[in-house]
Amino acid sequence: MFGLETDIFLLLAFSILAACAFEFVNGFHDTANAVATVIYTNSLKPNIAVIWSGFMNFCGVFFGGIAVAMGIVNLLPVELLIDQNVYHSAAMVFSLLFSAIIWNLGTWYFGLPSSSSHTLIGSILGVGLAFTFMPENNGGTGVNWSKAQELFMSLLTSPIFGFALAIIIMFILRRSLSKPIRDVIFSEPKKNQAPPMWIRAILITTCTLVSFFHGSNDGQKGVGLVMLILIGIVPAHFALDGAQDPALMKKDLIGIEQAMSRIDSSRLSISDRGHLATIKTEIGTLLAQIEKPLPEHHLPKDQRMNARRSLLLISRNTKTILDNGQANLNVADHAYLKMQSGSEKGIRRYTDYAPDWVILMISLSLGLGTMVGWKRIVVTIGEKIGKQHLTYAQGASAELVAASTIGVSSYLGLPVSTTHVLSSGIAGAMVASKGVKNLQGGTIRNIVIAWVLTLPVTMVLSGTLYVFFRWVL
Numbered sequence: 001m002f003g004l005e006t007d008i009f010l011l012l013a014f015s016i017l018a019a020c021a022f023e024f025v026n027g028f029h030d031t032a033n034a035v036a037t038v039i040y041t042n043s044l045k046p047n048i049a050v051i052w053s054g055f056m057n058f059c060g061v062f063f064g065g066i067a068v069a070m071g072i073v074n075l076l077p078v079e080l081l082i083d084q085n086v087y088h089s090a091a092m093v094f095s096l097l098f099s100a101i102i103w104n105l106g107t108w109y110f111g112l113p114s115s116s117s118h119t120l121i122g123s124i125l126g127v128g129l130a131f132t133f134m135p136e137n138n139g140g141t142g143v144n145w146s147k148a149q150e151l152f153m154s155l156l157t158s159p160i161f162g163f164a165l166a167i168i169i170m171f172i173l174r175r176s177l178s179k180p181i182r183d184v185i186f187s188e189p190k191k192n193q194a195p196p197m198w199i200r201a202i203l204i205t206t207c208t209l210v211s212f213f214h215g216s217n218d219g220q221k222g223v224g225l226v227m228l229i230l231i232g233i234v235p236a237h238f239a240l241d242g243a244q245d246p247a248l249m250k251k252d253l254i255g256i257e258q259a260m261s262r263i264d265s266s267r268l269s270i271s272d273r274g275h276l277a278t279i280k281t282e283i284g285t286l287l288a289q290i291e292k293p294l295p296e297h298h299l300p301k302d303q304r305m306n307a308r309r310s311l312l313l314i315s316r317n318t319k320t321i322l323d324n325g326q327a328n329l330n331v332a333d334h335a336y337l338k339m340q341s342g343s344e345k346g347i348r349r350y351t352d353y354a355p356d357w358v359i360l361m362i363s364l365s366l367g368l369g370t371m372v373g374w375k376r377i378v379v380t381i382g383e384k385i386g387k388q389h390l391t392y393a394q395g396a397s398a399e400l401v402a403a404s405t406i407g408v409s410s411y412l413g414l415p416v417s418t419t420h421v422l423s424s425g426i427a428g429a430m431v432a433s434k435g436v437k438n439l440q441g442g443t444i445r446n447i448v449i450a451w452v453l454t455l456p457v458t459m460v461l462s463g464t465l466y467v468f469f470r471w472v473l
Contacts, residue, residue, distance in 0.1 A: 008233065011087075015233065016226060018094070019097060019225045019229060022225065023222035023366045024365045024368060025104045025108070025369060026218055026221075026369060027365065027369020028369045028372050033214060033418045033423075034053045034207050034399070037203055037398065041199075042192065042193060042195065043195060044200075050372075053211040054211075054369075056212045056215065057219065057363075057370045058215065060211065060215020060219055061215040061220065061222070061223070061367075062215075062360065064213075064215060064216025064217070064410055065216070066352065066354045068217055068220035068414065068415050069224035069354055070352040071147065071413050072121075072220075072224030073227050074144060075124050075125070076143070076144065076228070088473075090469070093229050093233070095127055097123075097225070099123040099126065099461040100116075100119045103458050103461070104119055115419050115420050116221070116417070116418075117218065117417040117418075118417060118455055120225070121148075121415070122455040122458030122462070123459070123462040125143055125459050125462075127463065154415060154416055155417055158409065158416040158420065161405060162401045162402065162421040162424040164428065165428070166398055166427075167428045170393065170397050170429050170433065173397070184199070186391050206395075207399060211370075213406035213407045213418075215366060216410045217410045217418065219363065219366045223358055226361070236305070239351075240307060240308055241349065242298065243353075245297045246307070247297065250290055252340060253283050253287055253314075255340070256283060256314065259329070259336055262329065275320050275321050278317050279313075279317050282313050285310050286314075314347060315340070315341045315342070315346070318340065322334065322337060322338055393429070394426065401421065401422075401425040406418055420451065427444065
């Protein structure tokens with residue numbers, strides 16, 4: 001494969017297998033988020049529910065785009081990926097994968113709805129922080145903190161939003177529906193008896209939406225993981241999108257250079273002047289590379305990782321200058337630079353991509369994982385958050401909240417915790433019915449503890465494993 005040496009091929013194969021294992025675990029760990037309501041309201045039989053949810057998870061990954069995946073890749077700065085020692089890259093991959101899988105399996109075993117998103121991001125941050133103290137790191141921090149802050153806010157606010165929105169939806173349903181309908185949807189399901197067809201249709205629809213959007217968000221994290229592996233271990237083949245002709249960069253780079261030349265640098269801060277100088281240097285480097293003959297419309301293999309580094313530095317520094325708001329740009333130049341720095345139509349189209357086989361592999365892993373191991377967390381979601389059995393209205397409200405929150409987040413390229421959004425939605429629906437006293441304090445406490453501990457535990461675990469693997473490999 002790619003003409004690799006045997007030991008490198010084995011490292012790559014094992015790493016990809018571990019990434020698939022993580023996504024498989026993610027599937028059965030998070031299945032309950034979609035199927036709990038349809039199972040506990042007797043809308044679907046458990047086996048049918050998990051198979052359908054697995055299929056929709058598969059579709060969500062395959063058709064959901066790669067914006068969230070690239071958010072995961074870009075959480076680590078390029079300095080961590082341009083280390084040409086492939087065993088250092090393997091140490092990075094193994095440590096973040098093993099720590100994520102260990103935590104996911106542990107919380108699944110105890111039936112805790114822990115967040116796979118927090119787990120993965122904590123593992124990546126742990127590796128980045130450990131790399132900061134490595135002797136070959138001359139570039140400062142090993143974490144892209146601006147991206148990390150963006151992801152933190154998404155993960156922190158989404159459960160709060162889910163809790164509040166579920167209360168609002170329950171309030172609207174109580175006030176807007178007629179009494180006969182309210183009596184039906186706010187009643188507890190009868191044992192082994194399916195609800196009326198129209199209620200089943202609503203609950204199956206919300207289950208379908210949660211499953212699809214879970215795939216489009218959580219599945220993309222698996223795609224991002226595999227791209228980290230491929231870029232780190234075989235950068236010559238995956239640092240740049242092979243479907244793009246690098247000669248076409250010239251027009252983009254010249255356009256960026258011309259727009260930047262119209263900035264009055266005397267009005268910039270010292271840091272922004274440094275960003276501007278970096279952009280000009282990297283543009284010059286790239287132009288020199290692509291003006292040479294390009295056999296088969298590809299950069300030489302030994303230049304692709306450096307070209308990726310230059311493209312990302314241009315993109316990130318451009319975005320920083322625009323965000324700081326001190327550049328005296330006209331509307332057209334500002335819009336052009338914003339498109340180039342953050343759009344799939346700009347220079348990021350050469351770096352932000354995922355091959356179809358990667359998306360298909362992760363789709364299958366998540367979909368198959370969804371079909372097994374679901375029962376432990378379903379019990380927690382369906383029975384242990386509230387003191388009463390889940391009603392039709394509570395189940396539908398919680399899943400509608402989860403589907404809409406995850407869908408919007410996927411569109412914006414932000415990872416969210418499906419587990420936390422749905423759990424908080426169910427908690428909000430329970431509170432809307434009978435107040436805070438309707439929650440089971442022990443379960444809520446355990447969920448909150450898992451939520452609080454996930455990031456620090458996985459950061460310490462992955463950082464420790466990274467140091468260990470660096471010593472072993």
